[in-house]
Amino acid sequence: MLTERQLLILQVIIDDFIESAHPVGSRAISKKDEISLSAATIRNVMADLEELGYLEKTHSSSGRVPSEKGYRYYVDNVIGSSMGKGNLSIMRDLVRDEFIDFEKLVQKSAEVLSDLTNYTSIILGPEIFETKLKQLQIVPLTNHSAVAILVTDSGHVEHRSFTFPAEISASDLEKIVNILNDRLHGISLARLPEVITKEVLSLMQMYVHDFEKSFQYLKSAFFQEQPVKLYIGGKTKLLTQPEFNDINKIRAFYQMMENEDQVVNLLKAPQHGIKVTIGNENEIEEIKDFSLITASYQFGSEQKGTIALLGPTRMEYRKVITLLNALSNEMTDALYLWYKNNGE
Amino acid sequence: MLTERQLLILQVIIDDFIESAHPVGSRAISKKDEISLSAATIRNVMADLEELGYLEKTHSSSGRVPSEKGYRYYVDNVIGSSMGKGNLSIMRDLVRDEFIDFEKLVQKSAEVLSDLTNYTSIILGPEIFETKLKQLQIVPLTNHSAVAILVTDSGHVEHRSFTFPAEISASDLEKIVNILNDRLHGISLARLPEVITKEVLSLMQMYVHDFEKSFQYLKSAFFQEQPVKLYIGGKTKLLTQPEFNDINKIRAFYQMMENEDQVVNLLKAPQHGIKVTIGNENEIEEIKDFSLITASYQFGSEQKGTIALLGPTRMEYRKVITLLNALSNEMTDALYLWYKNNGE
DNA sequence: GTTAGCACTCTGTTCACCTGAGTGCTAATT
DNA sequence: AATTAGCACTCAGGTGAACAGAGTGCTAAC
Structure with missing residues (x-):
């Protein structure tokens, strides 16, 4: 446990160093208003603090610099009590x-x-995986490409373009979207792939053959994403x-x-x-x-x-x-x- | 106009410098396979090239470095003829x-x-302003917020969350979206604000009062964007x-x-x-x-x-x-x- | 317990010196 | 007339000595 004086000096050194980025010496400290000790005394305290591991020297005759342990102590014991204000x-x-x-x-x-x-x-x-699906939209661009848009209850929007076989008609697409929205609404994104595979895919294969491949792509595009x-x-x-x-x-x-x-x-x-x-x-x-x-x-x-x-x-x-x-x-x-x- | 020899040496110097980033000296050049002149001769050529402004020295006794004029000449006259390949x-x-x-x-x-x-x-x-609106979607999140999604014919998707007065009901929203889609489909994004103001706004005010304010926000959110x-x-x-x-x-x-x-x-x-x-x-x-x-x-x-x-x-x-x-x-x-x- | 004093240590800067790479010029060579 | 060899000269960069400044640790005095 540090004495009050040690604590004070540690604090002053750290504050000074944080501001100046230069090693701080005993003389500089002794000049501060809040300190009324001579440089020599401070040197003794500093030597103690160094021995305890809170300070370091950059070389044998330099001023002191806080060690990581010093910062740690400062953060744990000095700051908590006195939050800054302003801003x-x-x-x-x-x-x-x-x-x-x-x-x-x-x-x-x-x-x-x-x-x-x-x-x-x-x-x-x-x-994002924890948010829930609010709505899925597919907007056709050409007769073999479309952009899929996914909106979550948190208001996030994700979108991907994808292509599909030309056989799929606009009305097919609409059906698919309806199915998806119906089944997936409120499902968390994390569970989406699972639910899709288990419940929806088979349903959709009834409507469209060979959709699986494109669908696979779409799925991966959405879900291999950065979470x-x-x-x-x-x-x-x-x-x-x-x-x-x-x-x-x-x-x-x-x-x-x-x-x-x-x-x-x-x-x-x-x-x-x-x-x-x-x-x-x-x-x-x-x-x-x-x-x-x-x-x-x-x-x-x-x-x-x-x-x-x-x-x-x-x-x-x-x-x-x-x-x-x-x-x-x-x-x-x-x-x-x-x-x-x-x-x- | 540069002589053939001058051109050759300029080229060699630039190639060498591009690779090494060090000023290149006469001796180094004379050692290259494609050069069969002595260092002294090359020094003369270099002096000429310097006088013409294609080369520079970093100090009085350093090797030469291409000047901007040198690079310009190189780019304009040397490269065009012989495109690299590979990659x-x-x-x-x-x-x-x-x-x-x-x-x-x-x-x-x-x-x-x-x-x-x-x-x-x-x-x-x-x-993006030149692309045309494909579809506009509004997905309600709460009873006073929604996310608007805009898809262009190029497949770009833009989206913004926005809030609106609670009086607007879901069915109102749907109407609005329908009107917007109807009137705005195929319009370039650049013309969107204009068209909205002229043709659509009045129409919508018939349905909903005080929509204007929120709408104003939405408009600005979309169109003050980076183009x-x-x-x-x-x-x-x-x-x-x-x-x-x-x-x-x-x-x-x-x-x-x-x-x-x-x-x-x-x-x-x-x-x-x-x-x-x-x-x-x-x-x-x-x-x-x-x-x-x-x-x-x-x-x-x-x-x-x-x-x-x-x-x-x-x-x-x-x-x-x-x-x-x-x-x-x-x-x-x-x-x-x-x-x-x-x-x- | 605190402080003044002093010898000591280390960094950073300055200055002189030296080397190596490179030049420009002149005179000899082809 | 063009090329080359030779040589004096220049400059950047590296090395080492000298020195000032900041700071320490220790001892002895207060």
């Missing part, structure tokens, strides 16, 4: 004003989040961070961001509230010197989405946590209201 | 295999293009290019790429065939040391889309031009066939 109203207004369309809201939120912080924001939409949508804001914001001076780091980072699956997995872990992973706590090699802060929001009764900010370990934790907290609450509230009206 | 079949197969869905095809093409070249590819979809879709492949590919060592360059470049409007404008200039803009020929400040190669493809009778590759001025012009040429032809062919079947 909260921005989040609230944002959600209220933009909430006409879920996609628009999320996209906008991602942008605002990264503008406010200068980090990269990532928002994961709700598991969640990813919204990223401020991809280039990190370039302005001083730790991003190394070109190889930049390369590695952007390469990893291109792999959507990986990013999705990063955020997907089920969780409640705010979760902070610092540096090596992250599982993915490429972000071992980043910190990732995630918050989940509720969508309806069961589904969850995730909001995250990705920045250097030297991150403005207090601000970010406050912000994410606010946004996730606002989104949960807004979605709750919206979803409630959405029942049958 | 052409890749493009053909790509278009044939993936052409089920226009979006998928384009997305995939952008990726392949940038994988093949290590440059960033940009594809502009056809002007063209942008597909970008290999955004990070450029990071592997050696000229991209300067962090500030990277920042400037990515900042500019974030501005979609600007990128669209870059490619939008009406043109036929292949167009190469080298370095300062580009209007946008941020890409004054890039080269941009664009090719257009035809979509139906009138509409055009653009395919482009963006890379350092030290670009593999021959390969890129060949590739773009092939892809744009394949796409035009495929789209022609597809679109022909698509008439009424």
